[in-house]
Amino acid sequence: RPPAHAADEDELAMAALLGEANKRSEEQQRERQRQRPDHQKPRPQNHGVDDSNSYYGRPGGKRIVEDDDPSERDSKRGRRRRWNDRGEALPRDEALSENATADADAVPAENPNKVKADFGLSGALANDTQTGNVYNGVTLKFSEPPEARIPNTRWRLYVFRKKAPDASSNGSNPNKKDDGLLDTYHISRQSAYLFGRERKVADIPVDHPSLSKQHAVLQYRALPSRQQQIGAPDKLQCKPYLMDLESTNGTFINQVRLDPARYYELRRGDVITLGASSREYVLLTEQSAKTGI
Numbered sequence: 001r002p003p004a005h006a007a008d009e010d011e012l013a014m015a016a017l018l019g020e021a022n023k024r025s026e027e028q029q030r031e032r033q034r035q036r037p038d039h040q041k042p043r044p045q046n047h048g049v050d051d052s053n054s055y056y057g058r059p060g061g062k063r064i065v066e067d068d069d070p071s072e073r074d075s076k077r078g079r080r081r082r083w084n085d086r087g088e089a090l091p092r093d094e095a096l097s098e099n100a101t102a103d104a105d106a107v108p109a110e111n112p113n114k115v116k117a118d119f120g121l122s123g124a125l126a127n128d129t130q131t132g133n134v135y136n137g138v139t140l141k142f143s144e145p146p147e148a149r150i151p152n153t154r155w156r157l158y159v160f161r162k163k164a165p166d167a168s169s170n171g172s173n174p175n176k177k178d179d180g181l182l183d184t185y186h187i188s189r190q191s192a193y194l195f196g197r198e199r200k201v202a203d204i205p206v207d208h209p210s211l212s213k214q215h216a217v218l219q220y221r222a223l224p225s226r227q228q229q230i231g232a233p234d235k236l237q238c239k240p241y242l243m244d245l246e247s248t249n250g251t252f253i254n255q256v257r258l259d260p261a262r263y264y265e266l267r268r269g270d271v272i273t274l275g276a277s278s279r280e281y282v283l284l285t286e287q288s289a290k291t292g293i
Contacts, residue, residue: 136200141214141245148191149222151238154286157185157204162278182279187240193218195274210275212247219243219263240266240283249275
C-alpha cells in the first residue's frame with residue numbers, strides 16, 4: 001500500500017492539470033468570441049437587474065423625456081418631440097411630409113412688389129396704328145363719325161385778314177393789305193379738314209401762337225333732311241359742321257364762341273375765326289363765289 005503523502009501529491013497534480021485545462025478552455029472560448037462578428041455575438045440578458053449602462057449605452061435602453069423641459073415640446077403643436085427631433089436626419093419620405101405640413105400651416109408672405117390691377121384707360125387702342133386714331137405718328141383728338149361723307153357741293157374757304165380799325169383820324173391812309181384776300185382752300189375733296197399748328201396732321205395749317213396744335217375740325221356729315229315729307233323715304237343731305245377740339249382760346253362762328261367737342265352746322269357766308277388770330281375764314285360755294293350771292 002502506498003503511503004498517504006503519495007496519494008495527496010497525486011490529487012494535487014490532478015487538480016493542477018484540471019485547472020490548467022479549464023483555464024485553456026476559457027481562453028479559447030474568449031478568443032472565439034472576439035473573432036466572431038458583432039451581429040453573431042449573444043446579447044446579455046438583464047433579468048430584473050437595474051443596470052445604469054445597458055447594451056445600447058442608455059439607461060434602460062430608452063430615452064426619457066421629462067415633462068418640465070420646455071425645449072422638448074414642439075412650440076407649434078404642443079406635443080412631445082420624437083427621438084429624431086434632435087437634429088438627426090429623417091428618411092426622405094418623412095422629411096417631405098414634414099415640409100408639406102409646415103408649408104400648409106405657414107401664412108404666405110405678401111409680395112411687396114405686387115402691382116394692383118388697373119382697369120383705367122391706357123390709351124393703347126388709340127395709339128395702335130392699325131385700329132387706333134393715329135395719323136403720321138400723331139394721335140388725333142377726334143374721330144370721324146359714321147355719317148361722315150365727301151360732299152358733292154364744291155365748297156370754298158376764303159381767307160381774309162381782319163380789317164384794321166380806322167386810324168385815319170390824323171389823315172393817314174389805312175393799310176390796304178389788311179382788306180386783301182390771303183388764300184383760298186378747296187374743301188370738298190375729303191370728308192374732314194383739321195385746323196392746327198401741327199403740320200403733320202393739319203389740313204389747314206395756322207401759325208398764330210394763340211392757337212392749339214389741333215384747334216378745330218370741319219366735318220362733313222350726311223344726315224336726314226329736316227324738310228322731307230312724312231312717309232317719304234329718308235333723304236340724306238351732306239352739310240359742313242365745325243367742332244372745337246377743346247382749344248385754349250376757342251373757336252368762333254360769326255363772333256360767337258363754340259362749346260368744345262360739339263358739332264355746329266355751318267351755312268354759306270359764315271365767318272370762322274380762331275383764337276386771337278387776325279385771319280377770317282369765309283365759307284362759300286363755288287357757284288356763290290362766281291355770282292357774288
